[in-house]
Amino acid sequence: MTSTRVLTVGTDGSRESMAAAHWAAREALRRGLPLRLLHADNADNGERLACPPPDVDLPGRGVLNRVALELSYTHPALEIIARRRPAPPTSALLESATESETLVLGSRGFTGYSGFLVGSVALAVTSRCDRPVVLVRAGGLPQDEHMPGGAGFLPVVVGLDVTAPADELLSYAFEAAALRGTRLHALHAWTLPPLRGTGAGDAQPGDAARRETLRRRALSGALQVWRAKYPEVPVVERLVYGQPGHHLLKASTAASLTVVGRSMETAQLGCTAHSVVHHVTSPVAVVPHL
Structure with a gap:
């Protein structure tokens, strides 16, 4: 279209x-x-x-x-x-x-x-x-989007699922940061599966460090192409442990814009997007993606 x-x-x-x-x-x-x-x-x-x-x-x-x-x-x-x-x-x-x-x-x-x-x-x-x-x-006031003293915009924050990164989401977030001449904070939150030891996907003792390393590599890999397309945008990679809605809420308190995705496969918001649009105080962009 x-x-x-x-x-x-x-x-x-x-x-x-x-x-x-x-x-x-x-x-x-x-x-x-x-x-x-x-x-x-x-x-x-x-x-x-x-x-x-x-x-x-x-x-x-x-x-x-x-x-x-x-x-x-x-x-x-x-x-x-x-x-x-x-x-x-x-x-x-x-x-x-x-x-x-x-x-x-x-x-x-x-x-x-x-x-x-x-x-x-x-x-x-x-x-x-x-x-x-x-x-x-x-x-909300225009000055709320700026750093203290008005010296430039606060960063743009984007919540990213590294297991299924969406080009539409990253394109919007990088462009928003470029237009504002500010940093992009790419945030990925993760948790361990239950420690039961009954299935191949369950967490095992000492597994956290390995999984964190894999997530960090996936986050860097998802951003690599977009860093090349927008070399003027400084990117801060933020890998955090916990629920994404909670961490995006915290990050949004010092953001000019918070960006989250929504799958177009369903006519509803996912848990993270639903939490963000109801509780985040900065302007929130919800970007549909395949």
């Missing part, structure tokens, strides 16, 4: 969708793409992108005009395309994504927690979309 050179953001005028729109505007400028604002609604269907705040009571075109005006003031060099689709948000967003390089959606942050409150529409779209979907939490 051929992708149109455009980046799309879903908007309904709410606080979380405005945060997503501003993030998408900055990303579109980094990539040299026009930004398409999409407002979808279906009054009879009852499905919404998010609950609009009390001070926002605008019809679809009013929402688009307001968001486009705000973005044009903030990013005067950005080409903005506004589109309203009178259809259920999930179907409208999925259809629009097929014509986009990336789809951006907003998510509300938990009060008192570090994480996302991912609505049913955002979760359904992220689980089924065949393009990368970026979730941006409300309350």
